[in-house]
Amino acid sequence: MTENSKTSRTLDDGLFNRTYKMFQVLERLPDRYISEEEVKGLLGVLPPDSATSLQSFFKPSIQQASQAFIRMVMAVLKGTYEAREKGKKVVLLPFNFPPEIIHAFENLAPVTTELLTTAGTVVLEGQGERYWDYVLGLGLPDHICSANAIELGSMLSGLDYQPDAIVSGCVGSCDVNAKSHEFVSLLLDLPQIPLEKPTMEFSQGFKYFKNNYYKMIRQLEELAGEELKEENLRELAVRANRCSELYNDLWELKKNVPNPVPGIFSLFVCGTRFSMWGREEGIRTLEQCVEVSRNNLESADYRSREEVARIVWTYLSYLYDTVNFYDWMEEKGISNFGDALQVAFPQTLDLTSKETMLDGMIEMAWKNVMTRQMGAPSMARGWAEDIIYMVKEWDLDGCVYCGHHSCKQTWSAFTVTRNEVLKRTGVPTLGLQGDTWIRSMTPIGVIQEELEQFVNNVIAGKRKRSGRRSRRRAAR
Numbered sequence: 306m307t308e309n310s311k312t313s314r315t316l317d318d319g320l321f322n323r324t325y326k327m328f329q330v331l332e333r334l335p336d337r338y339i340s341e342e343e344v345k346g347l348l349g350v351l352p353p354d355s356a357t358s359l360q361s362f363f364k365p366s367i368q369q370a371s372q373a374f375i376r377m378v379m380a381v382l383k384g385t386y387e388a389r390e391k392g393k394k395v396v397l398l399p400f401n402f403p404p405e406i407i408h409a410f411e412n413l414a415p416v417t418t419e420l421l422t423t424a425g426t427v428v429l430e431g432q433g434e435r436y437w438d439y440v441l442g443l444g445l446p447d448h449i450c451s452a453n454a455i456e457l458g459s460m461l462s463g464l465d466y467q468p469d470a471i472v473s474g475c476v477g478s479c480d481v482n483a484k485s486h487e488f489v490s491l492l493l494d495l496p497q498i499p500l501e502k503p504t505m506e507f508s509q510g511f512k513y514f515k516n517n518y519y520k521m522i523r524q525l526e527e528l529a530g531e532e533l534k535e536e537n538l539r540e541l542a543v544r545a546n547r548c549s550e551l552y553n554d555l556w557e558l559k560k561n562v563p564n565p566v567p568g569i570f571s572l573f574v575c576g577t578r579f580s581m582w583g584r585e586e587g588i589r590t591l592e593q594c595v596e597v598s599r600n601n602l603e604s605a606d607y608r609s610r611e612e613v614a615r616i617v618w619t620y621l622s623y624l625y626d627t628v629n630f631y632d633w634m635e636e637k638g639i640s641n642f643g644d645a646l647q648v649a650f651p652q653t654l655d656l657t658s659k660e661t662m663l664d665g666m667i668e669m670a671w672k673n674v675m676t677r678q679m680g681a682p683s684m685a686r687g688w689a690e691d692i693i694y695m696v697k698e699w700d701l702d703g704c705v706y707c708g709h710h711s712c713k714q715t716w717s718a719f720t721v722t723r724n725e726v727l728k729r730t731g732v733p734t735l736g737l738q739g740d741t742w743i744r745s746m747t748p749i750g751v752i753q754e755e756l757e758q759f760v761n762n763v764i765a766g767k768r769k770r771s772g773r774r775s776r777r778r779a780a781r
């Protein structure tokens with residue numbers, strides 16, 4: 306029996322509790338550059354899975370951004386852990402629900418299911434495997450989505466913290482996600498606050514969505530025992546606008562050749578969007594990402610790197626080996642632009658009144674990731690439009706669909722979307738099979754092999770025929 310299969314059979318504590326303990330260790334690290342020697346010392350006392358991920362996080366080239374990110378995630382975990390003693394209620398959210406409205410309440414603390422699953426997968430020994438096994442042991446089918454099932458499984462085990470309510474923000478955009486959260490709310494007797502997105506065209510559908518959003522606010526006010534205050538909303542909106550500005554800076558930076566934004570920053574951007582948008586910790590994380598990327602742009606050494614491919618993940622990437630996989634791509638000269646979860650189109654909120662700020666927030670919720678693609682009136686069209694936009698904006702030459710095991714809805718539109726992207730941009734898509742959060746589905750070595758073949762045989766051939774590589778060289 307391997308070490309991993311041994312740990313996956315032990316369930317003595319919840320994912321949240323274990324992740325929180327790990328981040329308590331990380332939080333004690335000094336808020337300054339940590340030398341390679343110090344990092345080595347830290348890694349020596351951590352379990353192997355945790356050490357592998359963190360080694361990559363503390364690489365000198367990205368360390369300042371990783372540290373800000375770690376502190377931001379710790380703020381989420383601490384906010385959840387200490388909520389009750391501060392008289393607050395914890396609201397569990399799915400990742401497609403913009404969290405800033407919850408931050409605007411004094412008595413509510415948001416925590417995002419998929420952020421917890423991902424944080425646990427990245428830093429825990431045995432990743433999220435034991436909680437996935439537990440969920441299947443309850444009799445749930447293996448085609449539920451690991452993104453949420455891992456954390457929800459931990460919650461159902463009775464060993465973990467429990468929220469006070471769930472915002473069901475996937476109704477109309479992902480049935481699997483919505484049903485998994487509903488199952489937990491029924492089993493644990495937690496109130497559900499629904500926000501339904503209709504799949505109608507803009508004008509009619511948006512009106513309906515807006516009514517639902519206001520109804521949700523009234524339910525949140527009841528839960529929090531307070532009215533949503535205009536001054537709180539404004540403070541929050543000012544910081545959310547700063548997050549949007551930084552998000553747009555990163556977007557623009559990616560238009561350079563070579564791309565100066567490290568692939569791992571897509572995870573940091575998503576983590577911020579899904580949990581700390583409009584909070585100081587979120588701003589700090591994005592500022593550090595922008596600073597590192599700008600420094601890369603200024604560095605002659607960085608600029609001399611050759612990009613053999615510029616690729617994007619058309620929906621999700623693989624998060625069970627994120628950091629090492631992304632490092633491997635970097636070594637191979639594959640510039641990784643992240644996944645479709647970054648296509649959030651945040652906007653500048655109009656600070657004039659409570660209504661204008663809420664109008665902007667509602668529009669952002671309507672256009673947020675997954676909601677805008679999988680909850681579009683035509684999934685294939687909504688999804689393809691976003692991929693085509695990314696391909697054109699960042700001048701990409703390859704797309705990769707990770708084939709997330711549970712995501713039956715993206716699978717259903719994959720072929721149409723791939724054909725549409727190829728027809729309108731000439732850029733090919735590699736279709737893979739695997740699970741974003743579970744390493745036992747497809748080993749990372751197989752994924753690397755397939756990706757390398759795609760880059761060497763398909764992208765390199767296309768570049769050669771179009772003379773693209775030599776044009777880039779001449780431009781330097």
Ligand code: SF4
Nearest residue numbers: 450479481482711712
């Ligand atoms: S990955 Fe697919 S199944 Fe999972 S939450 Fe997203 S849309 Fe739903």
